[in-house]
Amino acid sequence: MKVAVLGCGSVGSQVVRLLLEQADDLEARTGARVELAGVAVRRIDAPRDVDVPPGLLTTDAAGLVARDDVDLVVEVIGGIEPARALILSALEHGKSVVTANKALLAEDGPTLFEAADKNERDLYYEAAVAGAIPILRPLRESLAGDRVTRVLGIVNGTTNFILDKMDSSGAGFNEALEEAQELGYAEADPTADVEGFDAAAKAAILASLAFHTRVTAADVHREGISEVTAADVASARDMDSVVKLLAIAELRDDAVAVRVHPAMIPRSHPLASVREAYNAVFVESEAAGQLMFYGPGAGGAPTASAVLGDLVTVARNRLAGTRGAGESAYADRRLLPMGETVTRYHVAIDVDDRAGVLAAVATAFADHGVSIQTVRQEGRGADAQLVVVSHAATDAQLSATVAALREMDIVREVTSVMRVEGGEE
Amino acid sequence: MKVAVLGCGSVGSQVVRLLLEQADDLEARTGARVELAGVAVRRIDAPRDVDVPPGLLTTDAAGLVARDDVDLVVEVIGGIEPARALILSALEHGKSVVTANKALLAEDGPTLFEAADKNERDLYYEAAVAGAIPILRPLRESLAGDRVTRVLGIVNGTTNFILDKMDSSGAGFNEALEEAQELGYAEADPTADVEGFDAAAKAAILASLAFHTRVTAADVHREGISEVTAADVASARDMDSVVKLLAIAELRDDAVAVRVHPAMIPRSHPLASVREAYNAVFVESEAAGQLMFYGPGAGGAPTASAVLGDLVTVARNRLAGTRGAGESAYADRRLLPMGETVTRYHVAIDVDDRAGVLAAVATAFADHGVSIQTVRQEGRGADAQLVVVSHAATDAQLSATVAALREMDIVREVTSVMRVEGGEE
Structure with missing residues (x-):
């Protein structure tokens, strides 16, 4: 099982190190010897954290992913291009791919997933989210x-x-x-x-x-x-x-x-x-x-751990002549605009210190259909402040409430607006 | 894809409920309709938390796992027998198996893994450890x-x-x-x-x-x-x-x-x-x-979630004509006896309140090769107490130290011995 690694920065160098150091364990766990076929870099003579065996470094990434003897490609360059073109080429040349590239997946994942599907190859990306954490x-x-x-x-x-x-x-x-x-x-x-x-x-x-x-x-x-x-x-x-x-x-x-x-x-x-x-x-x-x-959630070695975990799965799949589950987008749900999203707000308001202020502020919330969970009055005189925590409402209702508060005579300044999560609605 | 469920207690009833309620999602995620073939119970008329469709309940678990139309078997009876015999029979009849049975796996896992290997079937058991937590x-x-x-x-x-x-x-x-x-x-x-x-x-x-x-x-x-x-x-x-x-x-x-x-x-x-x-x-x-x-870590629905996760993987594998990684015991490492295990002790000792007590206790630790990290003197007179936290040492050294302390004239009682974990050694 021959592996090409694209990129030899903080993650790539740790991937190479683990591939070399854990070769025996990787063999036992995948059922085949996992060998480094080549490492694509921008400059051969750049300093790096790992001793790449002589002859394996190349500046020709496009040539490396197309090489007949390469089975698996690890992409840890990051960014959109040339990463996208290299991954697509690797899949088209029948390689299975492991990537840590969150930006590319989030921008153009479907193109990659479709290429993996068409070519019946694996595309794994555990390392793209939260580094070493299996999520x-x-x-x-x-x-x-x-x-x-x-x-x-x-x-x-x-x-x-x-x-x-x-x-x-x-x-x-x-x-x-x-x-x-x-x-x-x-x-x-x-x-x-x-x-x-x-x-x-x-x-x-x-x-x-x-x-x-x-x-x-x-x-x-x-x-x-x-x-x-x-x-x-x-x-x-x-x-x-x-x-x-x-x-x-x-x-x-x-x-x-x-x-x-x-x-x-x-x-x-x-x-x-x-x-x-x-x-x-x-x-x-x-x-x-x-x-x-x-x-x-980051760092060379933790991210490399996630890459290697994927590599073992992808290698096992390849040996078994199968592949893991591809993209699952069957539910095809509607995406909710932010205005319709339901959340809670914490709002701190500098107010005039006079009777009726709390009632006026509460009315502003009520007028926009927002129910108040707690309100706290702090300070006196020039320091008078109200701190309001709302119940759940749509973001549109809540932001309209804040806009209305800003227009009120008794409100000197809305000093803090922050959403509240992780509790009861 | 036909599923037999063995046991319909707190976990089994939730497995059945999820299989029925999530049938469409399960189909989309596995690539095949996942149908309930039968549910083996001890008593047909026992009260249970789910309405099992009529005709699916049976008291003949052995017959159910051998039925030709059954593809997957979920074992949530627990205990050693009849669970072991049923799992082995299911594997021999070519079924893939998902179990939540920690006691059986911990007592006799290798027998089950070997049967899975021999029959080239999956045996998954995520639910056996820490309930819903994917570990x-x-x-x-x-x-x-x-x-x-x-x-x-x-x-x-x-x-x-x-x-x-x-x-x-x-x-x-x-x-x-x-x-x-x-x-x-x-x-x-x-x-x-x-x-x-x-x-x-x-x-x-x-x-x-x-x-x-x-x-x-x-x-x-x-x-x-x-x-x-x-x-x-x-x-x-x-x-x-x-x-x-x-x-x-x-x-x-x-x-x-x-x-x-x-x-x-x-x-x-x-x-x-x-x-x-x-x-x-x-x-x-x-x-x-x-x-x-x-x-x-427990509970019917959380454990059932883990069972269903395994069921989807096993069903996908079966559709692809493959299986997941089986038992991995290649490293075959030596098991360390408890006496050789390295740990730290927290020891509380009621002592006589006189000069030289601390030195005598410290000597007892040193004599057994145990280094002291911290020692705290508390109370006076009849309430005098020493609280010692050791550095790392073997459990044999530490327990010999405690035995020696118990023999000392100045020690009235060793009131608490507890290991210390999760910090620096």
């Missing part, structure tokens, strides 16, 4: 006889590190981001993480699998954490809650709602205890109830 | 390219409920057990749970999969929680730790150590936050790092 296989297989109703994920380590730091130290966003950058948890340009693009790609993949419906990154409502303030985090703490960036995919009247945004969740929720750069995916299903999968 | 499939497949080094599991809901209650309320064991019985979390005869037999069976199954080595329940060192006192739990709290009944399987010098016993773990450990009757399995592996799988 796609449980969704595809373990829960295949159940009905998943909701997936709540902390699927981006950078933002979890920042929010955890803000919670534990009271730091503001910029300060926490700087610390994350110093420690290597955030990149110099943190946009993809901080603005939720990375999490949105993973949300699309999770939603597709959980609900047997095609969902792309463009379908995901996305808000990042750069607007989250120390005051928001403190306000969450007052409610015995914590702010997390959540990737949420849920069934609502048989439609699928998918979104990424910061939200307050109760500290008693299993996701609240996910610290630092760890990831976790919380799954609710009809029969199984509540499950959580926790672990490192 | 066997991740170990078998997702981590197949990695090297698992340790599995720490809270795999018995009854004991976790009792210990959690003791921790949160300060109750003693008997009081907490009574509450568990009143709430239905413990049986009238709680021996199998409380004395660790149930957890030991699951530990054997987890160890076999994690380390590719045959392990049976008889190989598992087992201690239950009936000796755990309110004082032990309070002592753990003083160390910012919590007492949990752990199923532990670990590699040590390429040998496998498997045991079940109560242990103190730090409150910062992910397993510490597993409350009430929930289960969780914490896995450490070389490349993936630390993973945790959390969810309901």
